Amino acid sequence: MTEANRVVQRGGPRWLPAWLQQYRREQAIQDGIAGLVVTVLLVPQSLAYAMLAGLPPHVGMYASILPLLAYAVFGSSMTLAVGPVAVASLMTASALAPFAAQGSPEYLSLAIMLAALGGLQLMVLGILRLGFVANLLSHSVISGFVTGSALLIAIGQLKPLLGVPAQGHTAVELLLSFLASFQKLQPATAALGLLAMLLLWSSRRFLAKLLARGGVPLGAADLLAKLAPMAIVLLSVGAVAVWQLDSRHGVVVVGTIPQGLPSLQLSWPAREQLTSLFLPAFMIALVGFVESVSVAQSLAIKRGQRIDPNAELRGLGAGNLASALSGGFPVTGGFARSVVNFAAGAQTPMAGVISAALMSLVLLGLTGLFERLPLAVLAATIIVAVLGLVDLATPRHAWQYDRADALAWAGTALGVLGLGVEAGIGIGVALSAGTFLWRASRPHIAVLGRLPGTEHYRNEQRFQVETQPHLLIMRIDENLFFANSAAVLDRIEAELAKRPATRDLLLVLSSVSHIDLTAAEALERLHADLGARGIVLHLTEVKGPVLDRLKHAGRLRGLAHEPFVSVHSAAQALGQQP
């Protein structure tokens, strides 16, 4: 690139993100307020999620600066708040457990590697325009996964919340271990933790209403209520300082936070690291992407905006690369902070840029404020945040609408709780695909007859229709493929057995958009088999692409004639035969 180009690039607004080219002053004010509100929430959450991931708390702050800038440049959502989130942090801890001990320098460098690998993978998917992978998980599976993860996180946080030593990877192990060592509960820690949780929960639930009733305008009341978590954090720091809770009563606090901005770094992974982290990094990146896109999409719809999944892949990819570059861990767009950002009036990703700037200021001058912050209060922050992710409406709707979806929800949630996050997501994917295959493997097949006096043919079980004894008309309401071709043949045989006078079998393929090789071979076998018994196979309403493919491969060459255009023309032609 020449110097001239570079000048054009800097100066020319065409090279800036679309939202920045037409940025207006009113937007700046709204973005400023939203950026501030989000930062107030982000500071304690970034410390807390780093702890959840098994990392030093300041790593969470490192992961809350550059990723926001990178997303602002590459992403497509106007209101998504990117940074450390609960589920990705849990998955990070789970992915690294086999490879290094929490707290070791090796653990930190592996966490950075996870972010780098995941970022690269998302970038590559985005460049290849593979954003559709977000659709590989059904809504029920995502909801079950998030709910299971939230409960698993909440159970895990009981340990710092109450100062009880407990360990384990699954919910059951954690709970058992927790109960076994319950008598070691640390009173000061537990009191502080439970109080913080109560305050956080009630401020979230009631504070805005209370302020509004007290005369504060609605919007301001909402905003003030959003500041409560930070107030509670600062109060707890004050309490520790005043009563010396850390040195005298054994309350564990965050401890020294290195002051100053993270230094940039770039390290190349060893080959074994690459092979062992490749899949976990992909899982974290993919789950984060799916969660993030669904949040971004639901917020965009409310303002009539649209999300480009491929831009999201690039935005989150760049965000994770930026996180790795500044010594952070995997990030994505979070549910709770994005909703707050939206509600606080964010208009563009400039709100994220402002958050990043404010976070930098905190790191430059205010880290001392958080050194005596009790871990129990961070645990309370996490628990209150993740319990908001528990979604029991989806399984209720699923149960009413479709038991298979409800089963997928329950299987995924229980899988996460009982076997861990990786197994849970694996079970979810298998259940998503399995449910679909299972349904498609039991196709709906109707025997048709003519509605008297019309050219219309309908299911003989739902309508009063006329049939001819020598002509059996069957409509197959599903694509034909390996999982259902045997079921289709069985059903045809069963109908033929009921109608021994059948001389012509007419298959109506109006609902068939694809026939795979296994099914095409099965149709050929059916044709030969029927022929040997004196029954002629006919097809009708075969879709253009299906017919093209069959013909091109020389399949069904033995058919008596071309497929009929319509059921009626077929029935008329065949009705005239002896």
Place this chain on the structure above:
Amino acid sequence: MTEANRVVQRGGPRWLPAWLQQYRREQAIQDGIAGLVVTVLLVPQSLAYAMLAGLPPHVGMYASILPLLAYAVFGSSMTLAVGPVAVASLMTASALAPFAAQGSPEYLSLAIMLAALGGLQLMVLGILRLGFVANLLSHSVISGFVTGSALLIAIGQLKPLLGVPAQGHTAVELLLSFLASFQKLQPATAALGLLAMLLLWSSRRFLAKLLARGGVPLGAADLLAKLAPMAIVLLSVGAVAVWQLDSRHGVVVVGTIPQGLPSLQLSWPAREQLTSLFLPAFMIALVGFVESVSVAQSLAIKRGQRIDPNAELRGLGAGNLASALSGGFPVTGGFARSVVNFAAGAQTPMAGVISAALMSLVLLGLTGLFERLPLAVLAATIIVAVLGLVDLATPRHAWQYDRADALAWAGTALGVLGLGVEAGIGIGVALSAGTFLWRASRPHIAVLGRLPGTEHYRNEQRFQVETQPHLLIMRIDENLFFANSAAVLDRIEAELAKRPATRDLLLVLSSVSHIDLTAAEALERLHADLGARGIVLHLTEVKGPVLDRLKHAGRLRGLAHEPFVSVHSAAQALGQQP
């Protein structure tokens, strides 16, 4: 069960398998010939496949008696030959490798456990009537798996064939190790092995024709050619005895085979064994079942008979339990021997009963015959048998018909060769399901218009049709579910963007047999979203079950009116609106 009941059961022909109730003398003669021919093939194969599974050769003979009787009682195929087969033996060796050393008593007891577990699992599936699981693998995946396994087996058998020490789990490892120690080739072993292979191959290929040309009647020539493998085995035993190849030239032979029938045994597995062998046993049982059913089905079709997959599950389940009971390893219906059984004229499973009886006679008195049988000759038997399983026609057809099927074949075959049998079958299942999901996630969607002067509406890209500017009619040719609901919404938005005058959107759901929860929610969101932009959503040709489900769950309550019965009535009603 009371004693009276039991007497009825034994004596009453109604309790016998159907084929036995009406057994005729002519059948007995044909079954006798087929049983003899199959036994002649079964003796060397049972020894060879036991070796392939890493077990003492006589275990193969143990697995070739009771399982045949059990299948004769419970199975549904008239011509399937059950017993040790190549692919299941390879999978057994691969499954047990992490748990015990080949040749150890522990290894044998684990192999027996694999048969017992697999048998139980098949039995349970059969009782639950879950025979449809055979359809979870597409033809391409099965073919790719069998081909990959056959090549992997053949490469592995180069070691005993040539007397070269080589080891490894994957084809690449085996080949590299083989090349590295090629100079250690054992000349006498290699000469014997290659000669046996040449004779086996040419007798299979040319002997029947040669005999027929020499004046032997065609049928008899075919039968005689089938006896060639046994002749070659006996010749090699003679050669070893005459030239003392074993003691003087280092040719490894089978060694002492315990004389007498296997003793019955029943042992309960330890809990760890159960957990670690559960999945491998299931994989072996399932793959065996799928392979066996497809062989049984293709043979049954030729005689106009039918196979009941649930009876097959019970038959193979009983066979494996019987194998475990008599100290054998996993068995199933094999391709090569079943074809021989069929061609030799087997009419009923009595042919298998006769094979079992003949095998018992061999074990009682003729084991000495096979003690000096060279392993190189067994290796030659295996290689010639498995190369017959290599199927290159399926990938060729798949390539012509559907690239995705060809990809699934190649992925599975290469997966088996490069990563081993378990990874290969996993890749195959993932590719089967993945291909299907991928296709369904890119639904065919047509914009419809009216064929002038008719009530028919067709794809505007394939026909000359009339459209109205304010009415957009779109037909979705695929079930609506999580993997394609986003793609459908995107396409709808794209079409709306092209037609800004649109006031009514009519979705034609004639090809939609199922709408899952994710898609139902997407439709509701579309409805709300369009409503906000002044566009009304209408549905038509909604199938009965789909409509019932949507209504029952209270979905789409906000629609302006009931779905229209036909596109034409909808277009007429909406055409009259301003």
